[in-house]
Amino acid sequence: MALIKSKTPKIRGLHEVGRYAVGVQWVDGHDSIFPLDNLRRGCPCDACKGNVNGEVPPASVRMRQLSRLGEAAVFIGWVDGHETIYTMPQLRNLCRCAYCVGEPERPITGD
Numbered sequence: 743m744a745l746i747k748s749k750t751p752k753i754r755g756l757h758e759v760g761r762y763a764v765g766v767q768w769v770d771g772h773d774s775i776f777p778l779d780n781l782r783r784g785c786p787c788d789a790c791k792g793n794v795n796g797e798v799p800p801a802s803v804r805m806r807q808l809s810r811l812g813e814a815a816v817f818i819g820w821v822d823g824h825e826t827i828y829t830m831p832q833l834r835n836l837c838r839c840a841y842c843v844g845e846p847e848r849p850i851t852g853d
Contacts, residue, residue, distance in 0.1 A: 751834040756810050764808060764818075766833065774837040778803045781818060784836050785826045 755767035759775055766774045782803050783794040799822065807819035816833055818826045828836075840847075 751830045752813055753810060753816070753830065756808065756816065758805070758808060761804070764805075764816075768834070772837075772839075772841070774834070774839060774842075776833070776836060778805065780836065780838070781826065781828075782820065782824075785824070786828065786832055787824075787826060790826075 752769040753766055754769050755765075757765050759765040762778055764776045764778065764781060766776070768774070779798060782798055784792050785794060786792045801822040802820060802824065804821040805818055806821050807817065809817040809819075811817055811827070814829065816828045816830075818828070820826070
């Protein structure tokens with residue numbers, strides 16, 4: 743089944759995956775797993791601008807809160823006090839799975 747990115751992606755489910763990632767089940771049937779390090783480095787806030795480089799302290803990649811903000815966004819509160827809001831399109835665009843990076847013949851899990 744070919745997956746098509748919606749212009750306005752919607753989430754069916756949101757949950758922590760262990761201590762190191764966030765899992766998202768999209769309404770269109772796609773599944774994404776976002777490592778916390780990638781989410782923090784891609785933080786779109788005015789201070790981070792989606793480009794956090796260098797070493798990230800351990801407390802900066804540990805969540806204290808994960809919340810869905812209706813159909814519009816996802817909120818992440820980090821242990822170091824930083825807060826991130828990802829709109830659904832921003833979050834979907836961060837997906838680095840084989841399908842999303844244009845290598846559907848190399849999926850991690852078979853479909």
